[in-house]
Amino acid sequence: MQSRRSFIKASAVTAASLSINSPLPPTLSSAVAEKPNPTILLRSSWNDKNIGDIGHTPGTLRILERHLPQAKIILWHASPRPVTEELIRRNFPKVTIVQGEFAGQNTSAEVMKAFESADFYIHNSGMSMNYGLFNYDWGSVMSSLTPFLYCHEKGIPFGLYGHSFDKFAPPSDLLFRDVLSRAAFIYCRDSESVKHIKELGFKAPVMEFAPDGCFGIDVRDEEKGLAYLKANALEEQKFLVVVLRTNTPHLGSTGQGNLMNPAQTPEKKAEDQKRLDKVKALITHWVRTTGHKVLIAPEALKETVYGKTMLYDTLEDDIKSKTVFRETFWNADEAMSVYARAHTIFGMEPHSLIMGLATGVPIMHARPVAHGRKGWMFQDIGLPEWLFDIDEAPASALQSTLTTIVKEYPAAKQKVQKAMTFVAQRQKATMDQLGKILSKSS
Structure with a gap:
């Protein structure tokens, strides 16, 4: 220093x-x-x-x-x-x-x-x-x-x-x-x-x-995106996308870590566990109330590893059978082609959510406030009810909001359209x- x-x-x-x-x-x-x-x-x-x-x-x-x-x-x-x-x-x-x-x-x-x-x-x-x-x-x-x-x-x-x-x-x-x-x-x-x-x-x-x-x-790779959906039996508007951000270092990192990729202290591991328990509960709630599938997708390359060991592998068998874990990273155009067919996207980082909104898909952002002011952008474009502090919001609040999106889906889609009109x-x-x-x- x-x-x-x-x-x-x-x-x-x-x-x-x-x-x-x-x-x-x-x-x-x-x-x-x-x-x-x-x-x-x-x-x-x-x-x-x-x-x-x-x-x-x-x-x-x-x-x-x-x-x-x-x-x-x-x-x-x-x-x-x-x-x-x-x-x-x-x-x-x-x-x-x-x-x-x-x-x-x-x-x-x-x-x-x-x-x-x-x-x-x-x-x-x-x-x-x-x-x-x-x-x-x-x-x-x-x-x-x-x-x-x-x-x-x-x-x-x-x-x-x-x-x-x-x-x-x-x-x-x-x-x-x-x-x-x-x-x-x-x-x-x-x-x-x-x-x-x-x-x-x-x-x-x-x-x-x-x-x-x-x-x-607005870029798309429809060939790769549609092939991925077909290979994993993900039906249009019948799957929830979940995007993680964990307190884990970059793959191969030997440094002391920083804000977005911190060192693995006991406190950071406990924080991850508390957050992922809420995400796990949301996935379980989705599967058991809708019967539809979940895609755990990576926003950062490192989550192709940590997302599996820290979340996917911990799911109960009946939930895991309805959950797809994306093991390889992807380019933004393939991701856009997949996100465009999702029902809703839940994320702890904002940019997959931005991509979802750009294709007309409702989103939920449960961000760590310590990651900075950027999360407030969703409030600024008119979506405050879909913005959460992952460390403060109870699991029940996340589940309730997702249930409302499901029950009032046309209204949720209109809300996205209104927000994107303001963005434009x-x-x-x-x-x-x-x-x-x-x-x-x-």
Whole structure:
């Protein structure tokens, strides 16, 4: 862990390079206004081992293509993302993908060329703009902030799309506030994050709620998805999907763990047991009241192991006979084709649920509150009754809500439609704002 003194020294050096007291750059350079087909550079795709980190990318790309069809889009992957890239090349043939670091002398030539051609730079949905939430690694913070500094110096407008903000350990708030206040917009995927950055004194001209980019996802792999459903006798609208998030490390991890993948302490194991007892009770309730099947699906690669040993293997035999456990990880398009046929999706992580909503399927989100503000997005889009604290909500409350969805299914589907109509309105508003910046009409 970095000492406070070394942190302050590093921050001072960075601040000096920024010319902290200089006026903010113009929102739009004159070169942008003259271009009929502007170039948008999107940084995205944080991980190939988590379906949410895959799903952000096709979702935001679709939003951009739908609302700004004249724009050229360059997708920047700081590290190779072969799973995501396969998906993007199949579904977005016009998008150019560049790879490499933005780090001084080690900066990739194709990444630098992409920045030189960019008329706007977007940092996509996630929670990377935090310090002290996952760790105190100043280098990882600067890997996110440095591109913004370059944009500031070159007069390239930039923004953050569908982000969550949870922690700026002192004195990092000073630097984050200065750098991000220079953004053309900061769109937060939950209203609690908007409130947080405003309380900290961030001063970007637009700081509003806008849904996670994953809400724009519409990719499908019908061949694989339908084959999987058939092989496992999962009938359309007759199975419940269950998505876990356990207190377990990444597969093969030897580190001390972090917020999302903690070290295996007795306390964390007990917390998992308490949570999974509620999930197990929900599965049992579903099977015994509806007679239908359950699919335990992975949002993260590691749950293809832990979900089996910690949940599936513990089910009673009659329940297990009605439960399918997905043992292999999948790409977002196959998952979308399966989720679209589900009755309801229950999850402890949000992105499989977002994919379900995008296909019109009701959801229930029982999240660990400690995982951050992102869970509040479901309340923000009008679904508060489907949002739970997994550690506080009794098992009976989860079962009761699922029973209501089953009994009032047409009403539940209408609720999804209403929420997604609101999502679409917010997406359009964000793209209208970006369009104004690109056309210099604001």
